Amino acid sequence: MEKEEFDKYVKAGKIAQEIKKFALEIVKPEMKLINIAEAIDAKIFELGGKPAFPLNLSLNECAAHFTPARGDEIIATGILKIDIGVAVDGFIADTALSIDLTEDKRFSEMMELNEQILADVTKVVKHGMEVKDVGNAAAISFEQWNKTHDSNFSIIKGLCGHSLAEYNIHAGLTISNYENGNTKKLDEMAFAIEPFVTTGDGDIYEGQPGGIYVLQNEGNVRDRDARKILEYIKETYSTLPFCSRWLDKEGFKKIRFSLSMMEKAGIIYQYPMLMEKSRAPVSQFENTFVIFDGKVANTTKVE
Numbered sequence: 001m002e003k004e005e006f007d008k009y010v011k012a013g014k015i016a017q018e019i020k021k022f023a024l025e026i027v028k029p030e031m032k033l034i035n036i037a038e039a040i041d042a043k044i045f046e047l048g049g050k051p052a053f054p055l056n057l058s059l060n061e062c063a064a065h066f067t068p069a070r071g072d073e074i075i076a077t078g079i080l081k082i083d084i085g086v087a088v089d090g091f092i093a094d095t096a097l098s099i100d101l102t103e104d105k106r107f108s109e110m111m112e113l114n115e116q117i118l119a120d121v122t123k124v125v126k127h128g129m130e131v132k133d134v135g136n137a138a139a140i141s142f143e144q145w146n147k148t149h150d151s152n153f154s155i156i157k158g159l160c161g162h163s164l165a166e167y168n169i170h171a172g173l174t175i176s177n178y179e180n181g182n183t184k185k186l187d188e189m190a191f192a193i194e195p196f197v198t199t200g201d202g203d204i205y206e207g208q209p210g211g212i213y214v215l216q217n218e219g220n221v222r223d224r225d226a227r228k229i230l231e232y233i234k235e236t237y238s239t240l241p242f243c244s245r246w247l248d249k250e251g252f253k254k255i256r257f258s259l260s261m262m263e264k265a266g267i268i269y270q271y272p273m274l275m276e277k278s279r280a281p282v283s284q285f286e287n288t289f290v291i292f293d294g295k296v297a298n299t300t301k302v303e
C-alpha cells in the first residue's frame with residue numbers, strides 16, 4: 001500500500017468519525033428515517049467525502065441493508081443501526097453504531113456487550129495475525145459476558161467483517177465473529193470488523209428488498225429517461241451501491257419505474273434486507289482497520 005492510499009483511508013475514517021458524532025446529535029426518537037439519511041448524506045459531502053454506499057438505517061429485527069427513499073414515512077423507533085460508508089477517492093471507511101430509542105433504554109446491555117466485543121477484538125488485531133483469531137477473540141468476549149452476566153445473547157454468525165479495497169466494499173476476505181479455522185493472514189490491507197448481537201437465536205434470512213442497488217450486468221434500456229439514469233449510474237457509482245434518493249437529488253424523471261425495469265432486466269440488483277429469524281432486536285458496532293507499515297490504524301474509532 002502506498003502512503004498516499006493510507007492517507008486517504010485515514011481521511012475517510014476521520015469523516016466517518018465526524019458523521020457518527022453528527023448522527024448521535026441529530027437522531028431523535030420518531031424522526032423520519034429519510035430525514036436522517038438526507039442530513040447524513042449532505043454532511044458527508046460537506047466534510048469532503050462521498051458516500052461509499054447508501055446509509056444503512058436498519059430498525060429492530062432488521063440487521064442490515066435498509067435505506068430510505070423519498071416519500072417513506074418510516075420513523076426511528078426501538079433500536080436503530082446506522083451503518084456508514086465514506087469514500088475518499090475510492091478509499092473507504094466503513095463504520096456502524098446502534099442507538100437505543102426506547103424510553104427505558106432496554107437495549108443498553110445488548111449494546112454494551114456489542115461494544116465490548118468490538119473493543120476486545122480491537123486489542124488483538126495486529127499485522128500478520130490469522131483471521132481466525134479475530135473470531136476467537138469475539139467468541140471469548142461474548143461467552144465471557146453471557147457467563148458473568150447470566151445472560152443469553154447470541155452473536156450473529158451469518159454477518160461478518162470483510163476486507164476493503166479501492167472502490168470495493170467486500171474485497172474477498174471474510175472475517176467471522178465466531179470460532180473458525182481461517183488461517184489467512186491480515187497483511188497490509190484495509191478491513192472492517194463488525195459484530196452483531198441479538199437477544200434472539202442469531203440466524204439471518206433475506207427479507208424484502210431494502211432500497212440499496214448495485215449494477216449487476218451489462219444491458220440496455222429503450223426508455224429515454226431510464227437510459228439517462230442508467231448512464232448516470234454507470235458513470236457515477238460504477239461498482240459501488242446506490243439508492244433512489246440520490247437520483248431524486250439529481251432531478252431524474254420516472255426513477256421508480258426505471259429502477260424496477262432495470263431490476264427486472266437483471267441490469268441492477270436490489271439487496272434484500274437481512275432479518276433476524278426469531279424477529280428479535282439486533283445491535284451492531286463496526287470499525288475499519290488499516291494495516292500499513294506494520295502498524296494497525298483503527299481509522300473510524302472516535303478519538
Ligand code: CO
Binds near residue numbers: 192194
Ligand atoms: Co461493513
